[in-house]
Amino acid sequence: MTDLISLNGLVATTPRHITTSEGLAITSFRLASSQRRYDRVAQRWVDGDTNWYTVSAFRGLAQNSATSLSKGDRVIVCGRVRIRDWENTDRSGTTVEIEAESLGHDLTWGTSVYTRTTTSVTAEDTTWIPEAGELDESAEEGAPATTVSAA
DSSP, X not given: OOOEEEEEEEEOSOOEXXXXXXXXXXXXXXXXXXXXXXXXXXXXXXXXXEEEEEEEEEHHHHHHHHHHOOTTOEEEEEEEXXXXXXXXXXXXXXXXXXXXXXXXXXXXXXXXOOOOOOOOOOGGGOOOOOOTTOBOTTSOTTSOOSOBOOO
């Protein structure tokens, strides 16, 4: 089962970008996410506890993240969550990792300029979207088509 999560927070470390020997682009950084609440007694906003996540992006998202994000940026991340326990000789703990499916600047806190990138598309990057007339026209309205024609 894959658990999806959406988070907002601060890029807490300088994004680290590598390309593996197989050519896979990977960018990772630590995300600090804390909730703010209004303390009526003190009449001011206070920060709650901070949750820490390791965010990893792959392929095109990794390339775009590496050129777009900097330490201190406020971002929104959507992705698959993985929780792992770890231990070494001195300590043990739990780490929460997010494999990002999408991420970008949180426009609640500022503005951004979008630049569309152009890349070559590989077969694994594409999702087939049927053209008009490619689906079985005899299917009942609202029911899934049972056959498709080869393009």
